[in-house]
Amino acid sequence: MSINNAWYLRCGPDDVGESAVLVGDRGRVHLAAELMKDAVILNEDRGLTTATGFFDGERITVSAFGMGAPIATVVLHELAGLGVRRFVRLGTVMTLGETRLGEFVIAHGAVRGESTSASYLPIEFPAVPDFALTRELEAAVQAAELPTRSGIYASYDGFYTEMFETGLGAEPVSQRYERLAKAGVVAADMETSALFVAARALGVAAGSLCLASVAGDTNEKMQHAERVAAEAQLLRAGFAALASAMAPAHV
Numbered sequence: 001m002s003i004n005n006a007w008y009l010r011c012g013p014d015d016v017g018e019s020a021v022l023v024g025d026r027g028r029v030h031l032a033a034e035l036m037k038d039a040v041i042l043n044e045d046r047g048l049t050t051a052t053g054f055f056d057g058e059r060i061t062v063s064a065f066g067m068g069a070p071i072a073t074v075v076l077h078e079l080a081g082l083g084v085r086r087f088v089r090l091g092t093v094m095t096l097g098e099t100r101l102g103e104f105v106i107a108h109g110a111v112r113g114e115s116t117s118a119s120y121l122p123i124e125f126p127a128v129p130d131f132a133l134t135r136e137l138e139a140a141v142q143a144a145e146l147p148t149r150s151g152i153y154a155s156y157d158g159f160y161t162e163m164f165e166t167g168l169g170a171e172p173v174s175q176r177y178e179r180l181a182k183a184g185v186v187a188a189d190m191e192t193s194a195l196f197v198a199a200r201a202l203g204v205a206a207g208s209l210c211l212a213s214v215a216g217d218t219n220e221k222m223q224h225a226e227r228v229a230a231e232a233q234l235l236r237a238g239f240a241a242l243a244s245a246m247a248p249a250h251v
């Protein structure tokens with residue numbers, strides 16, 4: 001599906017780069033705009049703040065989706081229709097198992113615990129990232145000497161029923177997290193599996209690199225100042241990976 005004017009993002013093919021970053025918090029788009037050169041804010045409608053700028057000479061678009069798989073895939077779908085070929089989710093995750101707060105976690109796949117991905121491809125289809133892009137993310141994080149971990153994520157729709165204990169979910173959150181950790185799952189978020197499956201259905205590449213900012217077992221959070229500084233490192237590493245993926249040797 002190619003489009004001339006995106007319904008919700010309200011921009012056209014000439015406004016976007018070949019690569020895009022997807023973030024939840026729209027404040028991260030403004031931070032990204034400060035880290036890029038000649039960044040232009042294209043849209044603020046519905047909080048889907050979107051900017052295009054340059055990093056290491058490569059044109060990159062950064063879009064915020066807020067929270068959750070349904071709207072995250074709308075944003076990916078519209079950008080893919082406008083011509084974006086490569087996507088990196090740069091967000092935050094909850095820790096599972098051995099993962100520690102402050103680590104930069106790269107997804108090698110994701111448990112499809114959300115419902116949106118099944119509207120793109122049946123549940124038998126694996127939620128896996130683009131492997132070349134994932135290698136670029138791992139190289140960028142290593143080059144920046146950041147604490148890192150790679151592994152499988154789990155993505156869910158119900159924050160207060162599946163990720164944070166309120167007594168309302170079908171099973172206790174601690175039990176779900178223990179079961180996942182035992183199977184080697186390293187992080188939980190709300191969008192990665194849907195983005196991987198939708199990207200495969202749309203024929204574009206996607207990867208996910210997230211900062212572990214909340215402990216899944218205790219709900220301890222990273223301190224604000226430390227998290228803000230780490231989010232800037234997250235954006236720089238993601239941009240570097242995309243710029244490297246776009247460099248002539250790779251395209």
Ligand SMILES: O=P(O)(O)O[C@H]1O[C@H](CO)[C@@H](O)[C@H]1O
Pocket residue numbers: 023024025066067068090091092093189190191
């Ligand atoms: O840090 P961002 O990108 O907002 O992502 C994470 O934060 C939100 C939940 O706190 C969810 O959207 C989750 O996936």
Ligand SMILES: O=c1cc[nH]c(=O)[nH]1
Pocket residue numbers: 092093094163188189190213214
């Ligand atoms: O609490 C959190 C933190 C990051 N990502 C989530 O999905 N939940």
